[in-house]
Amino acid sequence: MKYYTYFPGCSSSEGNSMAYGQSAQAVSGVLDIELIELEDWNCCGSTPYSSIDELSSFCLSARNLSLAEKRGFDLVTPCSSCYVMLNRTQSYLKDYPQVKANVDEALAAGGLEYHETVKARHLLDVLVNDIGYDAIRAKVKRELEGLKVASYYGCQIVRPRLGFDHPEYPESLDKLVASLGAEPVPFPLKSRCCGGSLIISNEAVALDLIRKLLESAASNGAECLVTVCPLCQTNLDAYQSRVNKKFKTDFHIPVLFFTQLMGVAFGLDDEELMLKTSIVPVERVLAKYL
Amino acid sequence: MENKTQANTFMDEVSAIPGGEGIRLCIQCGTCTASCPNADKMEHTPSQLIAMVRADMRNEVLSSNAMWYCLSCYLCTVRCPRGIKQTDLMHALDCLAVREGLSSKRTHTPVMYRSFSDFVYSLGSLSEVGFMALFYLMTNPLRALRMLPVVLDLIRHGRLKIKARRLSPEATRQLEAILDKAETLGGVS
Numbered sequence: 001m002k003y004y005t006y007f008p009g010c011s012s013s014e015g016n017s018m019a020y021g022q023s024a025q026a027v028s029g030v031l032d033i034e035l036i037e038l039e040d041w042n043c044c045g046s047t048p049y050s051s052i053d054e055l056s057s058f059c060l061s062a063r064n065l066s067l068a069e070k071r072g073f074d075l076v077t078p079c080s081s082c083y084v085m086l087n088r089t090q091s092y093l094k095d096y097p098q099v100k101a102n103v104d105e106a107l108a109a110g111g112l113e114y115h116e117t118v119k120a121r122h123l124l125d126v127l128v129n130d131i132g133y134d135a136i137r138a139k140v141k142r143e144l145e146g147l148k149v150a151s152y153y154g155c156q157i158v159r160p161r162l163g164f165d166h167p168e169y170p171e172s173l174d175k176l177v178a179s180l181g182a183e184p185v186p187f188p189l190k191s192r193c194c195g196g197s198l199i200i201s202n203e204a205v206a207l208d209l210i211r212k213l214l215e216s217a218a219s220n221g222a223e224c225l226v227t228v229c230p231l232c233q234t235n236l237d238a239y240q241s242r243v244n245k246k247f248k249t250d251f252h253i254p255v256l257f258f259t260q261l262m263g264v265a266f267g268l269d270d271e272e273l274m275l276k277t278s279i280v281p282v283e284r285v286l287a288k289y290l
Numbered sequence: 291m292e293n294k295t296q297a298n299t300f301m302d303e304v305s306a307i308p309g310g311e312g313i314r315l316c317i318q319c320g321t322c323t324a325s326c327p328n329a330d331k332m333e334h335t336p337s338q339l340i341a342m343v344r345a346d347m348r349n350e351v352l353s354s355n356a357m358w359y360c361l362s363c364y365l366c367t368v369r370c371p372r373g374i375k376q377t378d379l380m381h382a383l384d385c386l387a388v389r390e391g392l393s394s395k396r397t398h399t400p401v402m403y404r405s406f407s408d409f410v411y412s413l414g415s416l417s418e419v420g421f422m423a424l425f426y427l428m429t430n431p432l433r434a435l436r437m438l439p440v441v442l443d444l445i446r447h448g449r450l451k452i453k454a455r456r457l458s459p460e461a462t463r464q465l466e467a468i469l470d471k472a473e474t475l476g477g478v479s
Contacts, residue, residue: 043413056411106469160364
């Protein structure tokens with residue numbers, strides 16, 4: 001059994017990507033991983049907070065890191081934005097003594113200290129590097145043979161250089177998909193942006209980016225997309241109908257969390273993986289594997 | 291006596307902000323602009339913005355819509371041949387614009403970021419429903435109507451919860467104490 005401190009982030013815990021959190025826990029169970037949720041964690045603040053008040057945004061992450069430090073395990077999150085914010089805070093604390101001094105003073109107001117010993121990691125990193133493709137393959141009960149999958153990384157799991165995969169041409173998720181028996185298709189835009197939170201404030205801009213991603217995946221024969229981030233999944237899935245309306249396109253590409261696809265291959269049932277929470281139905285392409 | 295040091299220039303102000311120091315290294319090669327998915331939507335491209343900071347165009351830079359179109363995709367950052375953290379620079383300019391009350395009115399992104407942050411500040415957790423409702427109320431309530439099909443889809447698939455996750459009362463007080471202290475420390479610069 002491997003133990004990690006788990007930081008679900010708002011979307012995957014009780015937000016609109018609960019399916020991600022639940023499927024992450026389910027496949028972790030199969031792989032003998034225990035994800036122990038950090039008690040009373042707070043929101044990472046994401047890009048919005050760091051664009052309004054940077055010091056407060058560092059403090060949001062520093063509180064979580066400080067709480068995690070008491071546990072002594074690596075801190076694992078399934079959300080790319082949480083992953084970037086936690087690591088961004090770590091690098092600023094290390095590189096800028098002035099930031100460190102201010103954050104320490106703010107943490108002290110809450111009776112906390114942080115000694116920079118925690119490693120903040122993305123769930124994909126843990127699954128492919130600590131567990132490994134062979135061990136994942138060994139748990140496959142339903143080979144996803146013939147399923148053509150576009151592995152979508154998005155931005156913040158690989159950029160800025162966070163180390164576990166290439167910042168522009170990552171391959172870990174493709175290899176994971178292949179270890180489930182599925183076929184990763186070429187996907188040139190696999191680490192391009194989904195539009196992020198601009199989908200709310202500037203929808204037209206984000207829809208255009210989403211359209212490009214869907215087009216790239218579809219033109220390479222993908223039957224579905226898998227994502228490693230709650231916001232990427234929401235943008236590609238929930239806004240697919242908006243893309244179709246705006247650009248007179250006809251995309252019907254299901255968008256799964258990578259943990260859901262793993263769960264299907266592991267033989268877990270569709271309710272446990274919350275497959276019905278996908279807006280574009282996944283049953284059509286997954287029917288023969290369920 | 292007036293001390294005419296370089297600290298009077300906008301470039302010095304920006305390079306004193308953690309993450310902003312790289313601005314002195316720019317060679318105007320344009321790699322950041324060529325990599326940016328949104329450069330064509332910005333009033334000033336990322337490389338123009340750097341040139342403008344160096345030309346001391348403080349007001350023009352801080353009131354530009356450019357940094358609010360940054361998606362934080364970090365493509366510029368990993369490609370910059372001079373190692374400038376361009377994305378962090380955009381965030382630093384965002385924060386400075388907010389502090390000076392100059393953030394662009396020609397995009398809704400500053401208001402959206404503010405609504406998001408206010409929710410996180412008061413709850414310690416993000417309420418997706420609450421934050422979006424607040425944002426549409428503050429900008430254009432009619433737009434919320436156009437978003438209804440997306441919202442209904444999410445509700446129908448069990449993905450929107452009205453009730454937000456709450457931290458324990460002790461944790462809420464602790465977080466509030468930390469954030470209030472951070473505010474008195476007045477930003478990172």
